[in-house]
Amino acid sequence: xxxxxxxxxxxxxxxxxxxxxxxxxxxxxxxxxxxxxxxxxxxxxxxxxxxxxxxxxxxxxxxxxxxxxxxxxxxxxxxxxxxxxxxxxxxxxxxxxxxxxxx
Amino acid sequence: xxxxxxxxxxxxxxxxxxxxxxxxxxxxxxxxxxxxxxxxxxxxxxxxxxxxxxxxxxxxxxxxxxxxxxxxxxxxxxxxxxxxxxxxxxxxxxxxxxxxxxxxxxxxxxxxxxxxxxxxxxxxxxxxxxxxxxxxxxxxxxxxxxxxxxxxxxxxxxxxxxxxxxxxxxxxxxxxxxxxxxxxxxxxxxxxxxxxxxxxxxxxxxxxxxxxxxxxxxxxxxxxxxxxxxxxxxxxxxxxxxxxxxxxxxxxxxxxxxxxxxxx
Numbered sequence: 001x002x003x004x005x006x007x008x009x010x011x012x013x014x015x016x017x018x019x020x021x022x023x024x025x026x027x028x029x030x031x032x033x034x035x036x037x038x039x040x041x042x043x044x045x046x047x048x049x050x051x052x053x054x055x056x057x058x059x060x061x062x063x064x065x066x067x068x069x070x071x072x073x074x075x076x077x078x079x080x081x082x083x084x085x086x087x088x089x090x091x092x093x094x095x096x097x098x099x100x101x102x103x
Numbered sequence: 104x105x106x107x108x109x110x111x112x113x114x115x116x117x118x119x120x121x122x123x124x125x126x127x128x129x130x131x132x133x134x135x136x137x138x139x140x141x142x143x144x145x146x147x148x149x150x151x152x153x154x155x156x157x158x159x160x161x162x163x164x165x166x167x168x169x170x171x172x173x174x175x176x177x178x179x180x181x182x183x184x185x186x187x188x189x190x191x192x193x194x195x196x197x198x199x200x201x202x203x204x205x206x207x208x209x210x211x212x213x214x215x216x217x218x219x220x221x222x223x224x225x226x227x228x229x230x231x232x233x234x235x236x237x238x239x240x241x242x243x244x245x246x247x248x249x250x251x252x253x254x255x256x257x258x259x260x261x262x263x264x265x266x267x268x269x270x271x272x273x274x275x276x277x278x279x280x281x282x283x284x285x286x287x288x289x290x291x292x293x294x295x296x297x298x299x300x301x302x303x304x305x306x307x308x309x310x311x312x313x314x315x316x317x318x319x320x321x322x323x324x325x326x327x328x329x330x331x332x333x334x335x336x337x338x339x340x341x342x343x344x345x346x347x348x349x350x351x352x353x354x355x356x357x358x359x360x361x362x363x364x365x366x367x
Binding site for chain 1: 139313
């Protein structure tokens with residue numbers, strides 16, 4: 001299982017800024033190892049976010065996103081104590097979901 | 104539902120900001136943007152878990168490890184390393200001290216770990232541990248002890264190593280890090296013969312390297328400095344690397360620790 005994400009969600013007025021760090025290799029499939037063999041592509045393809053269970057954001061990612069990616073977005077109308085959940089799925093079908101409380 | 108590719112937007116924002124400002128401003132801005140989401144945090148989390156986890160042939164955690172402020176005390180330990188340890192009768196930096204703890208407490212082989220390439224196996228764990236332990240001193244000021252004769256000897260040894268010129272390019276550490284206002288390509292080079300300021304030089308490593316997506320400890324940083332000088336690689340946690348740590352750390356006395364920092 002993949003390492004946990006770090007999620008911070010901070011409300012300020014009507015807007016809540018969500019910052020997410022994901023632990024992932026994000027291998028492009030373009031690189032070769034020391035023996036000259038292509039390292040197979042391995043990257044996050046789908047990212048989705050929910051606010052108290054309701055979808056608020058979804059994204060499709062490709063191999064050009066950096067290793068250990070950082071994602072920041074703003075949601076409207078969230079209050080302190082609300083739950084923000086993020087999940088991703090990579091091209092190997094592996095998934096990871098984590099949740100944070102808005103502060 | 105909105106679909107967005109955040110990284111693209113970020114890269115574009117960076118490029119347009121670049122055009123109007125000086126290069127150094129642009130780099131500083133880029134770093135500030137990155138610092139908000141420093142992936143070193145991921146390593147810190149892993150390191151904390153490793154510290155508390157029972158591992159090795161002795162199935163023990165590192166929670167009894169003495170980093171200089173008593174067994175198990177992590178807060179504030181990093182800004183006082185390298186220092187002299189009575190049990191080993193040696194001046195040790197964070198990583199050589201962790202080797203001692205991993206061997207005596209957990210039963211892992213220090214020699215085996217020292218031989219492992221950076222970023223693999225136990226060396227990957229070492230990086231995570233270094234990230235977490237240094238983070239526990241974030242905001243404190245560098246304060247290496249110089250009370251013991253061995254610590255002062257190591258400082259002098261480190262100073263000599265720092266100014267020692269050699270290799271096919273007749274380089275020393277001081278060639279790049281001995282004067283103010285130098286840079287290599289776009290990187291500012293700190294003057295390490297004195298206190299280079301808060302969060303610069305010794306007070307910034309371990310650090311996450313964006314270019315390679317790796318967390319580099321001070322040992323790895325030094326190893327790469329030696330590579331760039333075309334010197335033979337120093338042994339992992341060898342005396343010369345620790346001595347250089349003492350030299351840089353003592354010079355940086357009073358500088359605020361920001362490790363694990365983020366680098367290009």
